[in-house]
Amino acid sequence: MESRLLTRASLLAAFMAGPAMAAPLAAQTTLDVAIIGEADTFDPMMSTKDVVSIVTQHFVETLYTFDSGWNVAPLLATEMPQISDDGLTYTIGIREGVTFHDGSSMDAKDVVASLERWLEVASRGKLVADKVASIEATGDYEVTITLTEAYSPLLSLLAFSNSAAAIYPEETIAETIDPVIGTGPYKIAEHVPDQYLQLVRYDDYSSRSEEPDGAAGARNQIVDEIRFVPVPDPNTRVEGLLSGQFDFADGLPAESYDRLDSSDVADPMLLQPFGWPVFAINHKEGLLTDKTTRQALQAALPMDDMLFAAFGDDKFFLTDGPLYPEGWAWRNDAGAELFNQNDQARAAELLQEAGYDGTPLRILTSRQYEFHFKMAEVARMALEAAGFTVQMDVVDWATLGERRNDPALWDIYISHSPFLPEPSLTDMYSKTSRLGWSNPEKDEILAEFTSETDPEKRKELYAQLQGQVFEDVGFIKIGAFNALSGMAEGLTGVTETPWPFFWNAESAE
Amino acid sequence: MARYIFKRLIGMMIVIFIVLTIAFIIVRLAPGDPATLMLGPDATAEDAAALRQRLGLDRPILVQYLSFVGNAVQGDLGESLFFNQPVTQVLAARSEPTIFLSLFSLLIALVIATPIGIYAAYRRGSFLDQAAITTAMLAASIPSFWTGLMLQRYLATDLGWFPVSGYGGPDTGFLERMRYLLLPSIVLGIVNSALILRFTRASMLDILGEDYIRTARSKGMGERRVVLRHALKNAAIPIITVVGLTFALLVSGAVVTERVFNIPGMGNLVVSAVLRRDYPVIQGALIVVASLYVLINLLTDLLYLVVDKRVKY
Numbered sequence: 013m014e015s016r017l018l019t020r021a022s023l024l025a026a027f028m029a030g031p032a033m034a035a036p037l038a039a040q041t042t043l044d045v046a047i048i049g050e051a052d053t054f055d056p057m058m059s060t061k062d063v064v065s066i067v068t069q070h071f072v073e074t075l076y077t078f079d080s081g082w083n084v085a086p087l088l089a090t091e092m093p094q095i096s097d098d099g100l101t102y103t104i105g106i107r108e109g110v111t112f113h114d115g116s117s118m119d120a121k122d123v124v125a126s127l128e129r130w131l132e133v134a135s136r137g138k139l140v141a142d143k144v145a146s147i148e149a150t151g152d153y154e155v156t157i158t159l160t161e162a163y164s165p166l167l168s169l170l171a172f173s174n175s176a177a178a179i180y181p182e183e184t185i186a187e188t189i190d191p192v193i194g195t196g197p198y199k200i201a202e203h204v205p206d207q208y209l210q211l212v213r214y215d216d217y218s219s220r221s222e223e224p225d226g227a228a229g230a231r232n233q234i235v236d237e238i239r240f241v242p243v244p245d246p247n248t249r250v251e252g253l254l255s256g257q258f259d260f261a262d263g264l265p266a267e268s269y270d271r272l273d274s275s276d277v278a279d280p281m282l283l284q285p286f287g288w289p290v291f292a293i294n295h296k297e298g299l300l301t302d303k304t305t306r307q308a309l310q311a312a313l314p315m316d317d318m319l320f321a322a323f324g325d326d327k328f329f330l331t332d333g334p335l336y337p338e339g340w341a342w343r344n345d346a347g348a349e350l351f352n353q354n355d356q357a358r359a360a361e362l363l364q365e366a367g368y369d370g371t372p373l374r375i376l377t378s379r380q381y382e383f384h385f386k387m388a389e390v391a392r393m394a395l396e397a398a399g400f401t402v403q404m405d406v407v408d409w410a411t412l413g414e415r416r417n418d419p420a421l422w423d424i425y426i427s428h429s430p431f432l433p434e435p436s437l438t439d440m441y442s443k444t445s446r447l448g449w450s451n452p453e454k455d456e457i458l459a460e461f462t463s464e465t466d467p468e469k470r471k472e473l474y475a476q477l478q479g480q481v482f483e484d485v486g487f488i489k490i491g492a493f494n495a496l497s498g499m500a501e502g503l504t505g506v507t508e509t510p511w512p513f514f515w516n517a518e519s520a521e
Numbered sequence: 522m523a524r525y526i527f528k529r530l531i532g533m534m535i536v537i538f539i540v541l542t543i544a545f546i547i548v549r550l551a552p553g554d555p556a557t558l559m560l561g562p563d564a565t566a567e568d569a570a571a572l573r574q575r576l577g578l579d580r581p582i583l584v585q586y587l588s589f590v591g592n593a594v595q596g597d598l599g600e601s602l603f604f605n606q607p608v609t610q611v612l613a614a615r616s617e618p619t620i621f622l623s624l625f626s627l628l629i630a631l632v633i634a635t636p637i638g639i640y641a642a643y644r645r646g647s648f649l650d651q652a653a654i655t656t657a658m659l660a661a662s663i664p665s666f667w668t669g670l671m672l673q674r675y676l677a678t679d680l681g682w683f684p685v686s687g688y689g690g691p692d693t694g695f696l697e698r699m700r701y702l703l704l705p706s707i708v709l710g711i712v713n714s715a716l717i718l719r720f721t722r723a724s725m726l727d728i729l730g731e732d733y734i735r736t737a738r739s740k741g742m743g744e745r746r747v748v749l750r751h752a753l754k755n756a757a758i759p760i761i762t763v764v765g766l767t768f769a770l771l772v773s774g775a776v777v778t779e780r781v782f783n784i785p786g787m788g789n790l791v792v793s794a795v796l797r798r799d800y801p802v803i804q805g806a807l808i809v810v811a812s813l814y815v816l817i818n819l820l821t822d823l824l825y826l827v828v829d830k831r832v833k834y
Contacts, residue, residue, distance in 0.1 A: 044690070049793075050793070052558075052559045052797070058559075058560065059559065059560055059564075060561030060563035060564055061561035135560065135563055135564045135565060135568055138565070138568075174563075175561075175563065175564075187575070188605075190605065201691070204785075205604045205606070205611065205614070205785075206615075206790065206793065207687070207688060208690055208691065210690070210691050239690055239691075241687060241690075241783075242783075243687075243783045244793070245686075245780055245781055245783065247670060247673075247781075248783050251678045251686070252685040252687075254678045255677050255678040255684075256681070257684055257685050257686070257687070380796075407552070407553075408796065409553075409558075409796070410552075410554070410555075410558050410797070411551075411552040411553040413553065413554065413557040413558055414552055414554040414557055415552065417557070417566040417569070439563060446565075446566065
């Protein structure tokens with residue numbers, strides 16, 4: 013009897029103590045990373061979601077990537093490509109000695125097959141597909157891309173981890189790729205949907221030798237394992253981080269900043285700025301096809317109030333008009349005087365000039381992102397003060413995603429985006445996007461911008477393009493906002509980026 | 522008896538068929554398209570249309586329905602649009618945490634509620650009775666997400682006694698996984714103990730006023746025996762009913778708690794599936810939950826037979 017009691021007591025003790033009682037693993041270091049949800053696919057060609065990028069970049073690689081200054085840098089390519097003077101031919105050397113996780117070595121044939129699939133299935137690949145005449149293996153380790161017209165964003169598209177031009181073994185290329193086999197520093201060990209994705213070090217990884225710089229340079233595999241844990245509830249991510257259960261947690265609520273800051277277990281990581289909220293405008297149908305009405309809309313909006321309502325504390329936002337933040341090559345002031353006018357009287361005049369008849373302005377938004385909804389609420393009050401009749405259509409994100417494809421259903425929809433390394437990665441400038449923004453002057457500037465290869469000239473053209481955004485009210489940037497993540501004390505080597513990665517990360521545990 | 526069970530099983534199938542038909546219609550009436558969601562914010566309408574075609578979502582609704590019913594009858598609930606796994610497999614993986622969570626919380630609720638309920642009825646109007654009723658009301662009124670957050674913050678984050686969330690990583694064994702369920706079980710246990718306490722008390726009060734209890738007492742039977750042997754046995758039927766219902770509700774309705782504690786159970790799955798418009802998973806989960814509900818009801822009714830010999834079917 014006594015021994016049974018003892019057994020029970022020790023079982024209970026083991027149960028309560030949990031991992032503390034378990035035998036320590038032989039110096040195995042694991043990073044537990046809480047992410048906002050499950051990646052729907054491990055094939056980054058097929059999705060433009062940030063969570064897919066974050067996870068997949070650890071096991072799938074591209075020819076190019078970005079350094080800390082958001083310049084394109086080689087990854088699987090040996091170096092930057094040789095581009096012909098007319099900008100039509102890109103000759104890309106491929107690194108030798110790189111192996112996929114199935115053990116096969118990568119050569120030009122894999123690259124050609126992968127890029128051809130990218131042009132066919134990936135949203136961003138399709139952007140260039142009609143400009144690509146051919147992709148050929150011009151050597152065992154050399155690929156030549158020939159374009160029908162010069163297209164300068166090509167390298168940025170090849171470098172982006174989102175709708176990525178991922179390189180797969182030729183044999184695995186199919187409509188759907190399963191399992192996903194890449195060349196990354198970590199490989200998939202186990203995936204239990206909605207529970208965790210376990211990545212382990214890929215021992216035969218062939219790293220670049222340059223100093224790490226952003227996502228470029230050497231990718232050192234310091235920790236043995238990375239586990240991505242989808243945790244949809246933001247408070248649970250905070251508690252998990254503060255309890256030591258997670259080493260890194262992404263997408264934390266702004267209110268948790270002070271708790272993280274005063275904690276001796278974890279630190280806040282403020283990515284400033286992270287991105288920009290945007291009011292996307294329907295140029296295809298309805299009220300806002302009229303330029304003067306759009307200008308009235310732009311004149312009425314109080315960006316300060318909207319951002320304050322949405323983010324609560326100016327630690328988390330910046331009322332900033334230019335489309336790129338301070339410190340970026342694309343930064344310029346063209347048209348920015350039209351930002352944050354907060355002038356409802358002027359808006360009322362413009363509305364009168366436009367002959368506004370009281371037709372409701374339909375704002376499509378969701379509460380999945382609470383800050384969208386809060387911005388919309390403040391905007392509504394200002395717009396009504398200017399004389400607009402406003403109709404708020406508040407739906408869930410899935411519904412918004414569907415409705416915005418039908419121009420008959422909305423005038424404005426609210427979204428947000430991280431600042432992207434190359435303006436053309438944002439499709440809102442293009443007349444074929446769901447906004448349908450088009451005028452002869454803007455279309456011409458855009459065409460020139462995407463075919464110009466000289467960086468300085470591109471900057472000038474971009475300034476003209478930004479001027480058009482304000483002048484013609486193509487879409488409305490509300491400001492810039494910061495994103496809060498958190499990491500365990502002692503975790504080092506994590507670069508601040510909207511798509512955090514954990515090669516080069518080192519845990520003090 | 523066998524006839525009764527057979528009749529109930531037939532009824533059960535009809536209920537499930539109705540549930541699955543309603544589920545099929547409702548999820549398709551909801552706006553929002555799984556293909557657009559899967560591809561991410563920057564995908565074009567053309568991409569979404571192509572994916573819809575690949576997933577078979579562009580077929581006429583009736584064709585989709587007939588193929589769904591035809592497959593469901595053979596035990597094939599289709600493939601999850603998001604996980605590329607059979608729905609049965611997805612559901613099987615999620616049922617373990619939910620069932621254990623429900624069982625744990627029911628156990629906690631019973632351990633708290635039955636003795637207090639019995640004692641409160643026995644000492645009707647006493648301080649303890651009043652205190653029990655007030656506490657039960659409080660427990661039932663506090664939202665479970667709040668209790669969850671508090672327990673998470675103080676017991677898990679500050680004191681570090683429990684994991685904050687999840688169901689264990691790749692190297693966690695069964696016992697460790699169960700440890701993850703303790704806090705959420707307490708949350709649900711507290712909420713449900715209020716209901717069971719009030720039922721136990723009310724049911725005991727009814728019985729304690731009956732003639733045969735007075736007779737038993739007048740014959741000199743000890744109080745403990747009167748209450749526990751005579752009264753409790755007869756008060757058990759309504760208690761069993763409420764316990765059965767509570768269990769069924771737990772299995773189907775631990776949504777908020779599973780969400781807060783990030784437990785990969787059925788409740789959490791259904792919420793995610795709705796947000797993702799993963800039609801086959803929503804349908805499959807509803808079928809499983811409806812079946813469980815009906816099955817638990819049947820078991821509850823059969824349990825009456827064991828407890829009370831007067832009950833005949």
